[in-house]
Amino acid sequence: MSNLEEKMSSVNLNAWFGQKQVLKDISMSIKAHTVTAIIGPSGCGKSTFIRTLNRMHELVPGARMSGQILLDGTDIYGNEVDPVRVRRRVGMVFQKPNPFPTMSIYDNVAAGLRLTGTKKGKNLDKVVRTSLEQATLWDEVKDDLKKPGTSISGGQQQRLCIARAIALQPEVILMDEPCSALDPIATAKIEELVVQLKENYTVVIVTHNMQQAGRVSDYTAFMYLGQLIEFGDTTTVFENPKSELTEKYITGKFG
Numbered sequence: 001m002s003n004l005e006e007k008m009s010s011v012n013l014n015a016w017f018g019q020k021q022v023l024k025d026i027s028m029s030i031k032a033h034t035v036t037a038i039i040g041p042s043g044c045g046k047s048t049f050i051r052t053l054n055r056m057h058e059l060v061p062g063a064r065m066s067g068q069i070l071l072d073g074t075d076i077y078g079n080e081v082d083p084v085r086v087r088r089r090v091g092m093v094f095q096k097p098n099p100f101p102t103m104s105i106y107d108n109v110a111a112g113l114r115l116t117g118t119k120k121g122k123n124l125d126k127v128v129r130t131s132l133e134q135a136t137l138w139d140e141v142k143d144d145l146k147k148p149g150t151s152i153s154g155g156q157q158q159r160l161c162i163a164r165a166i167a168l169q170p171e172v173i174l175m176d177e178p179c180s181a182l183d184p185i186a187t188a189k190i191e192e193l194v195v196q197l198k199e200n201y202t203v204v205i206v207t208h209n210m211q212q213a214g215r216v217s218d219y220t221a222f223m224y225l226g227q228l229i230e231f232g233d234t235t236t237v238f239e240n241p242k243s244e245l246t247e248k249y250i251t252g253k254f255g
């Protein structure tokens with residue numbers, strides 16, 4: 001996999017909330033059309049890291065960062081770069097399913113496109129269907145598109161949120177513990193979906209579940225106390241970690 005093109009990277013990335021430094025000098029490469037898992041104990045900086053990848057970190061009052069985040073070789077924090085455009089190219093799926101409660105299933109998927117005024121009519125129908133198909137949800141909801149997005153199960157709601165992200169045709173999809181609120185059956189469906197998505201997208205997933213990281217990812221980054229302890233292909237990180245700290249975490253001796 002080492003020959004794959006780099007899609008994103010962090011270069012000497014540091015991040016703070018007020019005076020507290022939460023990321024320390026993180027440099028990491030994310031390959032195109034792969035799944036990269038970010039693992040580590042609670043509070044180690046995983047969620048902050050992926051929020052720097054689409055400029056959501058800066059939306060928190062008192063938050064700041066230094067270093068670079070490159071997308072196709074361009075620093076997304078450059079003066080000329082529009083953060084809204086960055087967030088279209090780098091979509092986000094959150095920990096808890098968050099469909100818009102007042103909108104139908106159809107309108108949830110179409111919401112972002114309507115806001116940007118890019119798709120209308122039959123064209124919009126096509127994008128909604130394609131997005132739901134890619135999120136492996138179409139067959140389950142095709143007869144209920146006018147029902148509220150909150151009327152379906154938690155696992156279906158999370159796939160609806162993934163369809164909503166896909167509809168904007170991002171290049172990268174960030175997922176912040178997307179299965180933590182779901183039961184094992186719904187989790188298995190999301191994991192299958194994550195593996196499928198890398199055909200069309202680059203996926204970065206934060207997970208506290210070692211087994212999940214092992215099942216879905218090509219590369220794994222282990223973070224601890226705001227530092228990147230180890231990064232490499234998932235098989236090597238899990239079976240032959242370089243760091244004793246990584247081995248202790250993966251074998252459940254702490255965390």
